[in-house]
Amino acid sequence: MTELFEREGVSGVLHRPAGDPVGALLLAHGAGGNRDAKMLQxxxxxxxxxxxxxxxxxxxxxxxxxxxxxxxxxxDRDREGIAAAAEAIRELTSGPMILGGHSYGGRQSTMLAAEHPESCDGLVLFSYPLHPPGKPEKARTAHLPDLRVPCVFVHGTRDPFGTPDEMRAALELVPTPTRLVLVEGTGHDLSPDKSAAAPLAVAAAADLFEF
Structure with missing residues (x-):
């Protein structure tokens, strides 16, 4: 069941499970998208x-x-928006709070989690933008050693924002348990209508977070 969810500073679509929720997941979109991005849906x-x-x-x-x-x-205002969304959803469930999203949204979620470890209990990140395409020297990894929660990274093997080997090296910087889910033959959008990115992410998250 889905419904619009509007609070001060928060605007989204809420997906409710059939029974009492075992936890919550917040999904933020990429730099060029919005909440209706196919990967998020x-x-x-x-x-x-x-x-x-x-x-x-x-x-x-x-x-x-x-x-x-x-x-x-x-x-920084986008990170404040992520924190506001988490605070609003915490009122609806006492279970674990998982932050994440696609590309830019996932990156900002990791930065919030690094700055404020109490903000969440885990991260699920689709197509983490490890560096701008063609510029591996500009790695966005400085905050990764400050993460204090388990993380799932879902990444296409043809993603120009980071190769599988670059992602493996980046995850070694994270001091908490991680899972890297590689989606064969997909790029930055992960081809959500054609690939198994979403179910693979669920399986990895269920194993790591035990839900």
Missing amino acids: RAATEFAERGLLVLRYDLPFRQRRPKGPPSPSTA
Whole structure:
């Protein structure tokens, strides 16, 4: 069952499981997308079927304008939006709180978790943008050693934002348990309608977080 979810500073779509939720998952979109991105919809459906309360939501930059990328100067406001969404969803379940999302949304979730470890109990990250395409020297890994929660990374083997080997090396920086789920033949969008990215993510998360 899905329903619109609106709170101060939070705008999204809530996927409720059939019974009492075993936990919650928040899914933020990428730099060019919104809460209706196909990857988020597919993942939300799959995780809700596994018993999680799932919110796919618009980050503050997308709430301010319907199109266009985020600005690095306002990334802190997007992290504040993630924290606000988590606080709102905590009122609906006492289970574990998992943050995540696709690309930019997942990256900002990891940064919030590194800055405020109490903000969540785990991370599920689709297509983490390890570096800009063609610029591996600009790795976005400085905060990874500060993570204090288990993490699932779901990544396409043809993703220009990070090769499988680069992702493996990055995960070695994370001091907590991690899972790397490689989706063969997919790029940054993970081809949600054609690939098994969503069910593979659910299986890895269920194993790591034990739900």
